[in-house]
Amino acid sequence: MDSQKTDRREFLKRSAAVAGGLTLGAAEPALGQAVAPVPANILGTDELVGYGDRSRFVTSERIPHGGRASPDTFGLDFHIATPLQDSVGVVTPSSLHYMGTTRGSYVPDINPAEHRLMIHGMVERPLVFTMEEIKRLPSVTRMHFIECAGNRSNRRHTTVQETHGMTSNAEWTGVLLSTLLEEAGVQDDADWIVAEGVEEVKGASSIPMTKAMDDVLICYGMNGEDVRPQQGFPLRMLAPGFEGIFNVKWLRRIKVVDRYYMTYNDYGHLTQDPVNAALGYQIGPKSVITHPSGGQQLPGKGFYEVSGLAWSGGGRVDRVEVTTDGGLTWTDAKLRGTAQPMAHTRFTFEWDWDGSACELQSRCIDEIGQVQPSRAQVAEFWNQPPDQPPRVRGQDNSIQPWRVDSDGSIHNAIA
């Protein structure tokens, strides 16, 4: 609270120096004219009870990823991206949570009364659970992000929804997988699990036992209600901090095995070496400024709150730095709320824009000391020329630069 008071004073001092925009120093009668009108329309009682809707004036929507116009053209690679440019706080509304799948534009319509979860393979006691039985077990509730490995910008991308919209964050509720595995009794040589969803193609992911016994969740709840169909209703596996593909939707079977299993989900970018698997799967520290961001327009010079999201598969976000001069100088942003492990964290930065062209960037430092790299560093790592657009393999967590033109328009600064 004390630091907040200091912030405000600093804001006010600066704000007094910034002419116009925020305050109208009009006299009382003029203010009387300016008060908000009582709207003529009221909403009918149908909208009032049951399950409420958002305002008809709020039209923020998900979009197909990769510039494809229609879901009919997706084929197997079906992805829809969250409108991060409109985000506030850290919760992604369930209706706007991103979805990614390489198994067809396919959302099964599951009756939870008929759904089962089987734990089998190298266990002492194979088990089958109904949804009711799972809900009787000790639960946990945790904020976690999910992110698609393909969540990275390229030269086609204009907005933050296009560059970074394949990550979202929700309050997940469920049972620790370790609770189920301990109940089943894992055999000594069992080093992996294979998690399988309810799809005709039997999409499945191999996960190391160390991760499975650590913090993997079997979730039935999301943002205070049942998991949404697009997120795996009635049951989704959460592998916090791992690439999106490990967070198996419509989970129906977990097989305990002694080795990495190749599955439909393996299409070249996953490491099959069990020794390196856990680290290879861990999403690096990442951040992006969501406002102002590509495609947005500043109405003029003056005070703005720069706002964005940071996250890391390595744990809590420890710090976020912001630059307004393209990386010459960096200043600590403020973290809003309590940073949670493997969860989106909101950062804000108070900025007086002088009206000249500049470049905004953010970088994330996580609790284990990892620093989000620049585009040049990522290009060097993959042995690519730094003066060309990087063609990044796998997860790209490099810094996103936004160029601010003197007319207030915001652009993706990646060539």
Add this chain to the structure above:
Amino acid sequence: MDSQKTDRREFLKRSAAVAGGLTLGAAEPALGQAVAPVPANILGTDELVGYGDRSRFVTSERIPHGGRASPDTFGLDFHIATPLQDSVGVVTPSSLHYMGTTRGSYVPDINPAEHRLMIHGMVERPLVFTMEEIKRLPSVTRMHFIECAGNRSNRRHTTVQETHGMTSNAEWTGVLLSTLLEEAGVQDDADWIVAEGVEEVKGASSIPMTKAMDDVLICYGMNGEDVRPQQGFPLRMLAPGFEGIFNVKWLRRIKVVDRYYMTYNDYGHLTQDPVNAALGYQIGPKSVITHPSGGQQLPGKGFYEVSGLAWSGGGRVDRVEVTTDGGLTWTDAKLRGTAQPMAHTRFTFEWDWDGSACELQSRCIDEIGQVQPSRAQVAEFWNQPPDQPPRVRGQDNSIQPWRVDSDGSIHNAIA
């Protein structure tokens, strides 16, 4: 994490002693038959993009409060209650957030481009803000509950939705009111504010300046998107921990004044003494078990996770105790996640039900040491006979007892 591991071991030990229900020790071929079927139905692409829906199998809904069948019969006292019996975690989905108003079954349909917030009265610089201007200011994001003063059980109530459904919890994003007031410059003798919404009746609430300058929020965001119309779109005032009526919806005007103003919202239960006002308005420590709760049915004896919500206007929830023998012995429940000030906090309690009739209760202790009282204590405070149903004036934060009959049915134990 360590304590979680201990928990699991204890659960497994007990679980092994509890026969049946959770585990099916069948052989592999039988398990093969038990695996979840691939559903025949898939959802169409219309549901896939844009703004997603919940499963058609999830039908949890709000209900009119007080047993009234239709919103048409509400008149001025319009209240709809959250289905707490289905809640998980601490976020209330915006579509299920409770709504209460004494100003008619009225939800204004506001165009945010036309909406204004005026700060006037005893200030140096009267101000008018557009929504765009408010969103440029330094923001905060905080979890907070809202609760109607009338959120209490009586003899008509069967379910937890009826007894306690007029409280909900959300992630709110907005500007601290103190930021706006400091910008306007509050005059020395100004001890109160009057906050007014966009209603024909000019519903308004008087709030002490000490509270206004402390933690009151002017919110445009709720659970990661715009505030919903029923919650005050495009702008709601949050007075954390104060009774629901202070959290003015469709906020359009804040007048800084030198005394308590009587308004349409004053209907007898609010304290007008400015010295005692802040404490009188503060909601006491409260909790309720949401599962199992009235109207629910346990399938048989065995292990259950008892789960509920606790909150207090006095700050963070420090501790929750649970009794399964009607108050003879109390045991600490576990708090899930990071308890936030003036926010719902999820508690859980691991319970082996032996199949005999019993009574479940929970009680909340907050960070300033306040303890949730029993019904008898509340009756004594109001000088009512303890053996009769209490007729409580104003806010009732007494303990909610649920009776478990030997057939597994759950009932409100209040006579």
